Amino acid sequence: MNVLVFCNAKSGGGCGGQVLSAFQKELGAECVFDLGQIKPEDVLSSPEVLAKAKSGLRLIVCGGDGTMTWIMASIDAVKEKKGLDSKRYRVSIATMPLGTGNDLSRILGWGGKFRSACLKAKPWLEEVCSAETKRLDRWLACVMPSAEHQHDASGIPTIPEVFSVHEYDTKPLGGPRHELISRGLHYTESFARYSEEMLIQHDQEMRSMPSLNDRPFSEASDTGKKFDRNFLQVIEEDERRESINIDNQQNLEENDNEKKNEEDDFSDQGEEDASSAMSFDDRGRALIDSHVVPSESVLKNGSTWRSYDGTLSNYISFGVDAAGAYAFHSARRAHPKRFSSRLKNQLLYAWLGLQATGGCCGCDGPPPELPAVLELSLCDPNGQWTKIQLPQGCRGLIVLNLQSYAGGRDLWGHTSSFRKPNDADGLLELVTTTSIFDLATKLVTTNGFGGHARRLCQASEIRIRLTTTIHMQIDGEPWIQPPATVHIKAIGQADVLCRSSSAGCCAN
Incomplete structure (x- = not known):
């Protein structure tokens, strides 16, 4: 009987261990594997399994949808490494529902949840050997x-x-x-x-x-509206906090010279306010340009x-x-x-x-x-x-x-x-x-x-x-x-x- 069983002993609230024991009694330990102890790719690439796969090998995978997808990827990896096609490496998979949703098991007719009947290894093996093979899309x-x-x-x-x-x-x-x-x-x-x-x-x-730098600011602004406004607001808040921290630091350092620099400070403040008003659009554009279409700036710069x-x-x-x-x-x-x-x-x-x-x-x-x-x-x-x-x-x-x-x-x-x-x-x-x-x-x-x-x-x-x-x-x-x-x-x-x-x- 060309059948192998893969199961994690810890799956299904501990039921996985019972499944392993039941199938080991029927098939022997050499055909039943604990996924918590061994990588499926190592098993599927062994000389013994490669020989069985030539004439058609059937797997019983005890687990959920994720476990099934893992085994599918392992089969692909073995075929790729060994240079085999589907005619020389014929492996098909049945699933025993030992996961949470078990949607793949439901679709294929193997049931939606683990039952005591799953521990009856011989009927399971008979069902697997008579099961029909079909194709399943992978993405x-x-x-x-x-x-x-x-x-x-x-x-x-x-x-x-x-x-x-x-x-x-x-x-x-x-x-x-x-x-x-x-x-x-x-x-x-x-x-x-x-x-x-x-x-x-x-x-x-x-x-x-086209880069946002090549567009009119109004167009860049429209594009920017598609992006996360909360994220831009966080950046602006950080900039304001940083500005406040810098101002506080400067005030502490110049406290002794406050009177001496009062007129200069007033003049500088006026110039800074005028500069901020004049560069508002430029700063807004810079914020948008730093958050352009995902990956655009990375790919343009190589x-x-x-x-x-x-x-x-x-x-x-x-x-x-x-x-x-x-x-x-x-x-x-x-x-x-x-x-x-x-x-x-x-x-x-x-x-x-x-x-x-x-x-x-x-x-x-x-x-x-x-x-x-x-x-x-x-x-x-x-x-x-x-x-x-x-x-x-x-x-x-x-x-x-x-x-x-x-x-x-x-x-x-x-x-x-x-x-x-x-x-x-x-x-x-x-x-x-x-x-x-x-x-x-x-x-x-x-x-x-x-x-x-x-x-x-x-x-x-x-x-x-x-x-x-x-x-x-x-x-x-x-x-x-x-x-x-x-x-x-x-x-x-x-x-x-x-x-x-x-x-x-x-x-x-």
């Missing part, structure tokens, strides 16, 4: 911090471990240079090449844009800059839902013992999400309205980019690959106005939400009541420019992202196993 998200965040600590924030960090120099001596700074769980050389292609495209577009990328198989989102997820994950990392059961986790997720997104009194304010801070563009088959207007009041944007979100909810729903979604059609579905209550309502009404989120569009390639700091998440892994350009592009497909019947050990 690469490349995040390129904007110019002003390239050389400070906030430019590369605390990002999920799935991301690889790259450093590029677009105009060094001897040609463009690319260096891998940090290797993430999803890294392969082909993904890095995809990122470079995105950089080249981004570079060409940015170089073709400076060294960093970006990071990772793959997704389920979704990537911006705004309100990511803010709620970030609050939950941060609390769980700080106090892991408090998150001890599935029901308790769900209640804490709801409460922390409300606090983080303006859903209750005494909490943080809601995330910003996205039309003011996020610019969305889609690429057509001819390579032409078109800007898409976000609906007013929108505070959340969710980009879907699967029609299963947050534990089986179909946010897109059924409609004849768009092409019917399919997780192997090379298209992503984009939906929006206005608040945490709007999202909660959609999650309830999509569960058998025919509801859906607000549909925006479908796309095969997406570019998003963020002009302020915002919450993001990729397949359930959230972080806080400073201003950046995010490029999402298809990177091929994976072979997954779709359960062929609705009865048996995997019933929902």
Whole structure:
């Protein structure tokens, strides 16, 4: 039987250890691996596994969507290193629901949550061996911090471990240079090449844009309105504080000579006021020029800059839902013992999400309205980019690959106005939400009541420019992202196993 099992013993509230024991008794320890102890790439590249993969190898991955995406990237890495194609390295994946949402497991028919039947190894193996193989779209998200965040600590924030960090120099001596700074769980050389292609495209577009210094100030001001006003206000406040501190320091040093310099001080103050009034437009323009279109100044100067990328198989989102997820994950990392059961986790997720997104009194304010801070563009088959207007009041944007979100909810729903979604059609579905209550309502009404989120569009390639700091998440892994350009592009497909019947050990 050409089957291998990957599982983390600590997953599923400790159920992972029981799963490992059950399958080791059926298959033997040489076919069952603990992801907490070994890297899947090392297993999948071993001579024994390479030999099995020639005739067709099936994997059972016990975990959530993130674990599945990790194994898919490991398969890509092995094929790339060994120079193998899909005919000489035939590996397909089934999933056992041991995560939180388990949306990929639901879509493929393996169930939405862990049950005692999952510990019956023999029926599971029989189901896996009879499962049908299908294709699943995979996507690469490349995040390129904007110019002003390239050389400070906030430019590369605390990002999920799935991301690889790259450093590029677009105009060094001897040609463009690319260096891998940090290797993430999803890294392969082909993904890095995809990122470079995105950089080249981004570079060409940015170089073709006129500099704000070449535009009339009124036009530059209009452009500046698209950027984060709060950020500019912070800068102005800092400048005023710095000016006050300097004045106070000078007053202390010159206190003994105050009378002597009184007339000079009065004269200087008058000149300074006149100078400030005359240079108001110049100072405002300088503020806008220092916060131009993300990455424009870096690319025009050919400076060294960093970006990071990772793959997704389920979704990537911006705004309100990511803010709620970030609050939950941060609390769980700080106090892991408090998150001890599935029901308790769900209640804490709801409460922390409300606090983080303006859903209750005494909490943080809601995330910003996205039309003011996020610019969305889609690429057509001819390579032409078109800007898409976000609906007013929108505070959340969710980009879907699967029609299963947050534990089986179909946010897109059924409609004849768009092409019917399919997780192997090379298209992503984009939906929006206005608040945490709007999202909660959609999650309830999509569960058998025919509801859906607000549909925006479908796309095969997406570019998003963020002009302020915002919450993001990729397949359930959230972080806080400073201003950046995010490029999402298809990177091929994976072979997954779709359960062929609705009865048996995997019933929902």
